[in-house]
Amino acid sequence: MKRAVIAAICAGLLLTGCGNQEAGGLEDKSKAQTGAVKPVYVMAGRVEASTESDISSKITGRVMEVAVDIGSKVKKGDLLVRFDAKELDAQLTQAQAGVSVAQANLDKALSGGRPEQKSQAKASLDSELKSLETAKKNYERMKSLLEDGAVSRSQLEMAEVQLAAAQARYTSAQEQLNMLSGESSETIQVMEAQLEQAQAAYDAAHARSAEGALTAPVDGIVSAMDIKVGETVSPGKKLVTIVNSESLAISAYLPSSFSEKIKQGQEVAIKVSEIPGKLFAGTVTAVDPAVDENGGRILVKVIFIDRDAEIKPGMFAQIGLKE
Secondary structure, eight states: OHHHHHHHHHHHHIIIIISSOOTTSHHHHHHHHHOOOOOEEEEEEEEEESOEEEEEOSSOEEEEEEOOOTTOEEOTTOEEEEEOOHHHHHHHHHHHHHHHHHHHHHHHHHHOOOHHHHHHHHHHHHHHHHHHHHHHHHHHHHHHHHHTTSSOHHHHHHHHHHHHHHHHHHHHHHHHHHHTTOOOHHHHHHHHHHHHHHHHHHHHHHHHHHTTEEEOSSSEEEEEEOOOTTOEEOTTOEEEEEEOTTSEEEEEEEEGGGGGGOOTTOEEEEEETTSTTOOEEEEEEEEOSSOOTTTOEEEEEEEESSOOTTOOTTOEEEEEEOO
16 A cells, blocks of 8 residues: 555656656755755655564563653663563562572582481471472462462462472482482582572572663653553563664665666755655665566655754655656
């Protein structure tokens, strides 16, 4: 549909503006001032931002703050959206505890233990077993409630995290009891690997914690938003779109009969319908070698040579060849 509209516009331009001069028009004024030959306007298109960034969440979270609105100007690194970070902080704390436990177990395995430590380790193991059983029951209960719609998925995820932490503590308590009788070199290697895994889990939790806030990846203007405070978003959902309006371009279709008169790098004239009385300079950055089978047209990309604050994405522009 868009191509058909542009094709109709181009046809109108060819009939009314390509071969005849407009009396008193913008081109006549430009010619009087500069002595330049009047451009022949042979194609038209919409001004568009040359770069566009869609920002989405990588986590499931509830929106606590939306720092921008449509039309807001942002710099790279500016805050866009902040999520509720309590669960992320809890996961980070648990991951840090896992590193501490794994490090303590390795240290004890390397140093050995006294006889009285065995009874303490056995009591600790019994306690962690009870905690593990409680965490399993809680997880199963949350899973059942989620199926009935009585709890949210985030509550189930927290129960799952708690179960994993309880399992890790129980495993650590078991390893601690085993090491008090003296551990082999193979067991030491296993514990070193467990410490590495715990550290990797902490690093991942730390990275997720940083994802509690979305920031602008580029300078630009917020052109679209689909988010509000209090909403719970899922990973992958597009929340904010930022366009880099400092670099504007036009995609236009040129009648194939003019294909010999245009080439990449060629300077062209641009007039914008919403900014009457001004003429802008542009450069052809690309000329599609293929001809559109439906309309016999060629796609041409043009950028503005000089950025003007009045030019905005979405405005209608006509492009003229200088003869």
